[in-house]
Amino acid sequence: MGRKMATSELVALLSDREDQTPPGRIVRALSERGTLSASQIANVTGLAKSTVSTTLNALRKSGIVVEGGSLENGRSIGAGRPATALTLNPRAGTCIGIGIGLFHIQLIVADLAHTILSDQSRTLAADYTPEEALATIEALLVESYADPQLSRDAVLGVGVAIAGPVNPQDGRILRGGGLPTWAGLDIRQLVEPLFDCPIFADNESNCAAIAEMMWGSAQGHEDFVLFKLDLGVGGAIVSHGRVITGVAGAAGEFGHMSIDPEGDLCRCGNRGCLELTASFVRPLEMASRRFGYALQIADVIARAQGGDVGCRRLIEDTAEAAGRGLGIICATVNPGLIVIGGSMARAGDMLLGPLAASYEKHALVKSTDVPGVARTRIVAGTFARSDACLGAVGLVLRHHNRLG
Amino acid sequence: MGRKMATSELVALLSDREDQTPPGRIVRALSERGTLSASQIANVTGLAKSTVSTTLNALRKSGIVVEGGSLENGRSIGAGRPATALTLNPRAGTCIGIGIGLFHIQLIVADLAHTILSDQSRTLAADYTPEEALATIEALLVESYADPQLSRDAVLGVGVAIAGPVNPQDGRILRGGGLPTWAGLDIRQLVEPLFDCPIFADNESNCAAIAEMMWGSAQGHEDFVLFKLDLGVGGAIVSHGRVITGVAGAAGEFGHMSIDPEGDLCRCGNRGCLELTASFVRPLEMASRRFGYALQIADVIARAQGGDVGCRRLIEDTAEAAGRGLGIICATVNPGLIVIGGSMARAGDMLLGPLAASYEKHALVKSTDVPGVARTRIVAGTFARSDACLGAVGLVLRHHNRLG
Structure with a gap:
């Protein structure tokens, strides 16, 4: 059976209308997890083994599901015979993740078996315009699909990760985010001219959480918090495997918890936000004054690791402030796992120790107060710069936050 | 068919093992919603109409589902003929909700069609012991089941609402809650001697949220926050129709967000918690000093409504402090709806105006920043003193937080 047909059937099965039918549930499970055995599919979907078997036969016949990939827990219990690893047909189509950051745009192409086929990025000047973004995405697309094996006709979905909160109701960028001149912009309208397929979007921290859940430090966890420490402070709350977006897309904006109403004015317009004490902007200014040139976060971490007491202190003070913010998050969602994302995570134990x-x-x-299983673990994220863009691929694979 | 048999089948169908089978899903939907038509059941469960029809026939034959109750949107669209209202057989058994508060214990018996059959309560002295609680529950049970129509043999489940966080992993009461001498107590062990059926438990604010969602101000909402303003400050976060308990049961403990690390010592052991400024303990002390006797919250509200400027000011100041706390909750879960619970909610617009x-x-x-649909609405809760105990019934009907 040809690729075209498998693609259109797949698109239909991935749609929300089909998410209760057995083939819809199986395709969704494989899309989310990449590779599964038949018995893992039965566990994940809750379908009877006989239903899974019949449905898989049909899906394999039509070329939607194929053998391939490797299983983490691939052996049938007790049987000794390795279980067959199944994936969605990687040739049925591609997913695109686009990361729109403050200073760069990244574009990842992946297949439905969760293999990255292409990963390109471009650096841009601060405050670049939506038009510049669109031209950059177009250029990255041409580069990525230069391989004649890849066809832009078979794009199943596009995910967009944005440096700023996205209103899930209308796909517009909220005021108060990282791209201040983009407030009010409709993301779907922006990228729609380039694509004839479903478009998904969320803010970069929510996408980072999806990446950590699918492939990183939160694998196997359906309830956790991502806490991003960088020049900005953000995050995401994942509950029952879904990112909580909030009614206006502002959930997980931990940097803008207004803690001290008499404090300094924040870029969001409120006073005394957590970001003012827990972001690394002010520490970088202090370090730059001391060393006489403009240091980046990586420079401060390297100097601290090299034994510089002042740089170490700046990291520790950030950890102390972040821990206060996380204390507030304990009394709101009380997560079992906190994944630290953002550039500061690279400081490792020097950050995580005082933070904990x-x-x-x-x-x-x-x-x-509680036994070990009820304690909160704090770990560093797996992905650094690419977490948002990988998570944008995850938006498509998990059908999260579709626009329109 | 006898009641006994319907009961045991029902218990099996309500169990987590059955929640993916068509009869399990239909019974669960009716348990959660009370009364539904066949087509509403198809919508809620996502099952095909033909599957619903076949399964309903079998469930009606075995006496588990019966006609009865009234539908909110009961008419079939266009048909003109009223749809048949279906409920679980109210005679198949009863559910018990127990509210264990700081100064009183309440016990509600309801049937599976969501009808309250009995509602009893007793006042106790502060810091009563678990043994006194057990004796009180036993006495309330005898009173409640005095009616010969009601049988204690057909209790399908018992829900317990506790004034304090409950660790969902082991059913133990956490330190820092409202019943300080009860910390570490295992709720299942406490009530098990009285019941031979599944036991569910959660803290009183989580239960209040369930009550508001099932029958009160949050009906029709699957994502909202309950914010309780009383002598203590607490709350609950509901996401996708489930209360977020947190890994140790501390989710929604908004009163113990430690906002000012240099602030006063809180009863939880931290400093500068929201409860210190947003609870009505200090305002009551001030009002009592002014009027020369120990006022209750209701007295201050009545005086404020009668025109007393000082009492009004105390309510407004509490609203201001609560609004700050809710601002932090906006940057964490950004709820579309905030339901104000607790005794302070009775102040109505005098509280809600300055709070908003x-x-x-x-x-x-x-x-x-956002269109109307993406704004947060703040409303008063429907239930006052009984919200926790009603929600404890809801724990059973929704199979939420089963212990053991």
């Missing part, structure tokens, strides 16, 4: 101590001090639940 | 203004001031998303 500060969390223990400020959180409602102390580690001595 | 304070929220607008401190929240990341301003009402001018």
Whole structure:
């Protein structure tokens, strides 16, 4: 059976209308997890093994599901015989993830078996316009699909990760985000001219959380918090495997918890936001004054690792402030796992040690209050710069936050 | 068919093992919603109409589902003929909700069609012991089941609402809650001697949220926040129709967001918690000093409504502090609906007006940033004193937080 037909059937099965039918549920499960055995599919979907078997036969016949990939827990229990690894047909089409950051745009093409086929990015000047963004995406697309094996006709969906909150109701960028001149912009309208397929979008921290859940530090976790420490402070709350977007897309905007109403004015318009004390903007200014040139976060981390006491102190103070913020998050969602994302995560234990101590001090639940399974673990994220763009691919694979 | 048999089949169908089968899904939907038509059942469960029809025939034959109750939107569209209202057989068994508050214990018996059959409560002295609680529950049970029509043999489940966070992993009461001498107590062990049926438990604010969602101000909403303003400050976050409990049961403990690490010591052991400024304990002390006797919250509200400027000011100041806390909640879960629970909700617009203004001031998303549908609405809860105990019945009907 030809690729075209498998693609159109797949698009139909991935749609929300089909998410209760057995083939829809199986395709959704494979899209989300990449590779599964038949018995894992039965577990994940809750379908009877006989239903899974019959439906898989039909899906394999029509070329939507194929053998391939490798299973993490691939052996049938007790049987000794390795289970067959199944994926969606990687040739049935591609997914595109686009990361729209403050200073760069990244574009990843992946197939439905979760293999990255292309990963390109371009650096842009601060405050670039939507028109420049569109031209850059177009150029990255041409580069990415230069391979004659790849066809732009078979794009199943496009995910967009934006540096700023996205209103899930209308796909517009909210005021108060990282791209201040883009407030009010309709993301679907922006990228629609380039694509004839479903478009998904969310803010970069929500996408980063999806990437960590699908392939990174939060694999196997359906309930966790991503906390991003960088020049900005943000994050995401994942509950039952879904990112909480909030009614206007502002959920997980931890940097804009207004803690001190008498504090400094924040770029969001409120006063005393967490970002003012927990972002690394002010520490970078201090370090730059001390060393006489403009340091980046990586420079401060490298100097701290090299033994510079002042740089180490700046990281520790950020950890203390972040721990206070996470204490507030304990009393709101009380996550079992907190994944630290953003450039600061690369500081490793130098950050995580004092951060965990500060969390223990400020959180409602102390580690001595509860048994180990009920304690909050704090770990570094797996992905650094690419987390948002990988998560944008994840938006498509998980059918999260479709626009229109 | 006898009641006994319907009961045991029902218990099996309500169990988590059956929640993917068509009869399990239909029974679960009726348990959660009370009364539905066949086509509403198809919508809610996502099952095909033919599957619903066949399964309903079998469930009606075995006496598990019966006609009865009234439908909110009961007419078939266009047909003119009223749709048949279906409920679980109210005679198949009863559910018990127990509210364990700071100074009283309440016990509600309801049938599976969501009809309250009995509602009893007793006042207790502060810091009563678990043994006194058990004796009180036993006495309330005897009173409630005095009616010969009701049988204690057919209790399908018991829900317990506790004044304090409950660890969902082991059913133990956390330190830092409202019943300080009860910390570490295992709720299942406490009530198990009285019942031979599944036991569910959660803290009183989480239960209140379930009550508001099933029958009150949050009906029709699957994503909202309950914010409780009383002598304590608490709350709950509902996402996709499920209360977020948190890994240790501390989710929604908004009163213990530690906002000012240099602030006063809170009863939870941290400093500068929201509860210190947003609870009505200090305002009551001030009012009592002024009027020369110990006022209750209702007295202050009555005096404010009668024109007393000082009492009105105390309510407004509490609203201002609560609005700050809700601003932080905007940047974490950004709810579309906030239901104000607790005794302070009875102050009505005198509280809600300044509270909404304070929220607008401190929240990341301003009402001018987004269209109406993406704004947060703040409303008073429907239930006052009984919300926790009603929600405990809801725990059973929704199979939420089963212990063991």
